[in-house]
Amino acid sequence: LRSDNWTPQGLSSVYFWALEPAPKAQEAFGCAFVIQKETEDKQMVWDSIHVVEVQETxxxxxHYGTYKMTSTVMLYLAAEDSSVLEVSGSLTRQTQLEAEVTKVCPHLVHLGRMVQEME
Known part of the structure; x- marks a missing residue:
């Protein structure tokens, strides 16, 4: 997962785990994409966490995948002189996607697109 889209200093981790399938689903899993980006001078820090539940039917x-994503983005900004301005905040949003799962377009492609759209 590329985390250097906006700043060259970026870290990312991705975690997957098994879930109990819903009544009409054959398989299910959860995943989390954790991303941190900051400028070299640490005047801007961008942390985001994207948690997804995937049910495959x-x-x-x-095969179809139902993807339910909850994303939280936390932003911190500071001026060069920290006594002048410091701003921080967070935003949480949810989105859902139902898409066909194929060899050409597997789960990871759908997940990557969802994360990019939320970033």
Whole structure:
């Protein structure tokens, strides 16, 4: 996962775990994308956490994934002279996607797009 889209100083981690499938789902898992970006002078820090629940269901010949994502972004800004300005805040949003899962477009592609859109 690239975390250097806005700043060159970025770290990211991704975690996956098994979940109990919903009644009509065949498989389920959860994952978390944890991203931190900051400028060299640490005047801006951007932390984001994206937690996703994935339920996979089968149609007649197709597999579908239902992705429920909760994202929290925390931002900290400071002026060069820290006595002048310091601002911080957070934003939490949720989104959901239902998409076909194929060899060309597996779960990871859908998850990556969702994270990029929320970032």
């Amino acid at each position: 089968e149609g007649r010949q197709q």
